[in-house]
Amino acid sequence: MVVIVDTVSATPLRPRHPEKVNRPDALSPPKPDWIRVRAPTSRGYADTRAIVKENGLVTVCEEAGCPNIGECWDKKHATFMIMGDTCTRACAFCNVKTGMPGTLDTREPEHVAEATFKLGLAHIVVTSVDRDDLADGGAEHFAKTIRAIRARCPTTTIEVLTPDFLRKEGALETVVAAKPDVFNHNLETVPSRYLTVRPGARYFHSVRLLQTVKEIDPAIFTKSGIMVGLGEERHEVSQVMDDLRSADVDFLTIGQYLQPTRKHHAVIRYVTPDEFAGYEKVAYTKGFLMVSASPLTRSSHHAGDDFAKLRAARAAKSR
Numbered sequence: 526m527v528v529i530v531d532t533v534s535a536t537p538l539r540p541r542h543p544e545k546v547n548r549p550d551a552l553s554p555p556k557p558d559w560i561r562v563r564a565p566t567s568r569g570y571a572d573t574r575a576i577v578k579e580n581g582l583v584t585v586c587e588e589a590g591c592p593n594i595g596e597c598w599d600k601k602h603a604t605f606m607i608m609g610d611t612c613t614r615a616c617a618f619c620n621v622k623t624g625m626p627g628t629l630d631t632r633e634p635e636h637v638a639e640a641t642f643k644l645g646l647a648h649i650v651v652t653s654v655d656r657d658d659l660a661d662g663g664a665e666h667f668a669k670t671i672r673a674i675r676a677r678c679p680t681t682t683i684e685v686l687t688p689d690f691l692r693k694e695g696a697l698e699t700v701v702a703a704k705p706d707v708f709n710h711n712l713e714t715v716p717s718r719y720l721t722v723r724p725g726a727r728y729f730h731s732v733r734l735l736q737t738v739k740e741i742d743p744a745i746f747t748k749s750g751i752m753v754g755l756g757e758e759r760h761e762v763s764q765v766m767d768d769l770r771s772a773d774v775d776f777l778t779i780g781q782y783l784q785p786t787r788k789h790h791a792v793i794r795y796v797t798p799d800e801f802a803g804y805e806k807v808a809y810t811k812g813f814l815m816v817s818a819s820p821l822t823r824s825s826h827h828a829g830d831d832f833a834k835l836r837a838a839r840a841a842k843s844r
Contacts, residue, residue: 540624542615542622542788542789543624543681544623545789546786550789551564551784551789551791552791552792553558553784553792554792554795556783559793559797559798559820560781560783560821562592562593562766567595567599569595569600570595573598573602573644576643576644576699577640580629580639582640583606583607584603584605584606585698586603589777590620590783591823592784593826598602603644603785604650604651604652604686604828605652606652606653607637607666607667608626608629608633608654608656609627609630610622610654610664610691611623611624611654611655612626612655613656614655614657614753616713616724616725616791617722617790618713619785620786621654621755623738625658626654626658629663629666634666634670634673634674636647637651638670638674638676638677639677640814641678642677645684646681646829647829648828648832649674649681650657650685650719650828651667651674651685652687652824653667653687654688655664655725656688657691657725661695661696661699662689662696664695664696664699664700666695667687667700667701667703668700669705671700671703671704671705672703675837682710682820682829682832683706684709684748684825685705685707685708686711686824687700687710688710689710689727689730689734691726691727691730697734697738697741697765698741701742704725705745706746707747707776708735708738708748709748709749709750709776710730710749711751711778712731713726713752714751714752714755714757715751715758715764716729716761716765717757718756721790721800722755724842735769735772736772740788745830746775746776746839747772747774748778749777749778750775750778751777752779752780752792753779753796754792754796762804763807766808770811770812774813775814775815775835776813776815776816777813777815778792778817778818778820778824778826779801779805779808779818779819780820780826781820781821786815795820798819799821801818801820804818814835814839815831815834817831
């Protein structure tokens with residue numbers, strides 16, 4: 526028997542991360558037991574997936590390969606990723622597709638609002654790819670999405686997880702003016718790891734971004750997160766906490782970095798649950814209203830429950 530493979534007429538598949546194709550494989554140590562999760566199979570997961578697909582939406586849960594997708598989608602909690610599925614940056618840790626994105630879908634804000642309504646979400650998290658190709662970095666699209674959710678689901682609280690809007694004058698102000706309940710922007714890692722982990726960003730710009738949100742509107746909760754296991758030192762994590770508190774950030778998340786493919790940055794080590802508990806204790810002593818630190822902590826994991834605790838913590842502090 527002869528097998529003929531047509532390599533001429535078939536359209537070759539574009540690599541998900543073309544900038545990483547020729548990199549040598551980066552090998553991570555085997556995953557410990559505490560980091561393993563089961564594949565999603567529940568009815569709730571299937572229902573959430575159907576609602577996402579019928580509205581033509583993208584979720585960071587899928588694109589970033591989040592380990593908590595089964596748990597969250599079973600409860601009909603999804604984090605929508607607006608402005609397409611292709612990012613203009615190529616961070617060493619991220620599994621989101623890289624390249625030149627397409628044009629914005631002008632109906633996307635209404636589709637996100639409709640999916641929020643169908644899922645019955647009391648708290649919604651909206652994030653995006655980086656859109657350095659847009660004059661405002663997609664800030665107005667964020668604002669339109671916030672307003673559309675408010676119109677369709679007036680009681681739903683809204684959390685945005687934004688890019689850094691680097692060199693996008695007035696972009697941050699546009700998003701803040703739309704009054705999300707929570708403004709999240711992740712630092713991702715400690716300053717010493719930026720050149721290898723997050724080369725397109727600037728650490729102190731990101732800290733200043735969060736500080737500016739509070740200067741514009743002190744009522745908005747601010748939030749940021751980092752990954753550990755990328756080669757950072759414990760004292761560097763402590764310094765990040767101090768920098769965020771100097772910017773009056775309310776909520777800190779710390780989770781274990783997991784390598785999406787062998788072409789991405791390797792896991793240098795798996796941080797133990799006891800170490801995460803130690804980070805959480807230290808962060809609370811530094812004055813954060815809310816801290817979530819565990820191997821599987823992610824920015825939007827348990828976001829609704831955490832927002833209720835965050836609001837209660839602020840109320841208790843103001844008494």
